[in-house]
Amino acid sequence: MSTADGMLSSSIHMVRGCVLVSVPADLDDESAVLLQDEAIGVLHRLGSRALLLDFSGVEAMDSTLVRSVFDIVDMAQQVGARAAVAGIGAGMASALALLGFEAGNVKTALDVDEGLQLLAEPEGPAQHFG
Amino acid sequence: MVRPSVLQSAAGPGRDIMYGRMKMAKDDTVAGTQNPVSVLWDRILFLPIVGTVDSKRAQDIMDIMLAKAEETRARIIILDIKGVLAVDSAVANHIIKISLATRLMGCSTIISGITPAVAQTLVHLGADLGDVKSTGTVRDALASALGELGYEIRAKQDA
Numbered sequence: 001m002s003t004a005d006g007m008l009s010s011s012i013h014m015v016r017g018c019v020l021v022s023v024p025a026d027l028d029d030e031s032a033v034l035l036q037d038e039a040i041g042v043l044h045r046l047g048s049r050a051l052l053l054d055f056s057g058v059e060a061m062d063s064t065l066v067r068s069v070f071d072i073v074d075m076a077q078q079v080g081a082r083a084a085v086a087g088i089g090a091g092m093a094s095a096l097a098l099l100g101f102e103a104g105n106v107k108t109a110l111d112v113d114e115g116l117q118l119l120a121e122p123e124g125p126a127q128h129f130g
Numbered sequence: 131m132v133r134p135s136v137l138q139s140a141a142g143p144g145r146d147i148m149y150g151r152m153k154m155a156k157d158d159t160v161a162g163t164q165n166p167v168s169v170l171w172d173r174i175l176f177l178p179i180v181g182t183v184d185s186k187r188a189q190d191i192m193d194i195m196l197a198k199a200e201e202t203r204a205r206i207i208i209l210d211i212k213g214v215l216a217v218d219s220a221v222a223n224h225i226i227k228i229s230l231a232t233r234l235m236g237c238s239t240i241i242s243g244i245t246p247a248v249a250q251t252l253v254h255l256g257a258d259l260g261d262v263k264s265t266g267t268v269r270d271a272l273a274s275a276l277g278e279l280g281y282e283i284r285a286k287q288d289a
Contacts, residue, residue, distance in 0.1 A: 088234045090197050090199070092234070093231040097227050101230070103233050103234055108233060108235065110236045118236075
């Protein structure tokens with residue numbers, strides 16, 4: 001995969017105030033770091049308060065790579081955004097569990113739709129999006 | 131050029147392949163009947179585990195649960211282990227593995243049917259179920275699952 005800047009921005013979209021990051025199936029160590037930079041950068045630039053990582057295009061992935069993608073959730077939380085992971089299929093879930101991979105305190109959802117619901121603004125005082 | 135057909139190869143290695151396929155299909159059926167997953171409520175799956183749980187059975191259960199969870203878009207899975215003959219740390223570990231996998235799909239696991247004897251054994255062995263929620267009865271597990279999904283059970287006013 002080319003590591004040219006901007007190659008990855010095509011997989012990051014804004015959906016209803018939430019930054020949606022589609023994890024590419026051919027992610028490697030280098031582009032994973034790039035994806036982290038991009039995702040957090042976009043989150044900051046757009047002033048969004050929510051980030052969703054979508055794994056639905058990924059059939060299988062090395063657990064260390066999955067970990068570095070999961071790290072984006074932690075990073076997003078550090079900058080005060082709500083974040084979650086969605087779209088991990090049955091095959092990948094069982095493979096990761098057999099390797100002892102733990103989601104930790106990362107929120108998970110079945111698909112993007114569920115993920116967006118999970119991240120939806122909790123009822124309360126109105127908040128302003130940037 | 132002679133194309134190998136199923137009939138021609140029936141006496142050769144092809145037969146083993148066919149037999150292997152049939153055996154695999156049979157194994158799947160057996161795994162499915164031994165581990166009957168039912169939809170207890172919208173987005174709540176229920177699986178009673180009866181008998182022994184070894185690593186093969188645990189793998190079958192995990193595969194079936196994950197496939198069903200994906201198919202029915204389940205949010206919560208209730209595993210009832212009341213019928214498991216011996217619950218030890220190995221079984222506890224299998225259950226934790228299953229819960230880790232379903233968790234990745236946004237689906238949480240509740241273990242029900244922890245009898246006092248099992249609770250005692252697990253504590254004595256120093257085995258714990260980690261973050262997996264556990265209840266004594268299926269009733270409590272269902273109540274907790276419904277609560278998590280935002281349902282409320284109330285008696286009718288005039289009942």
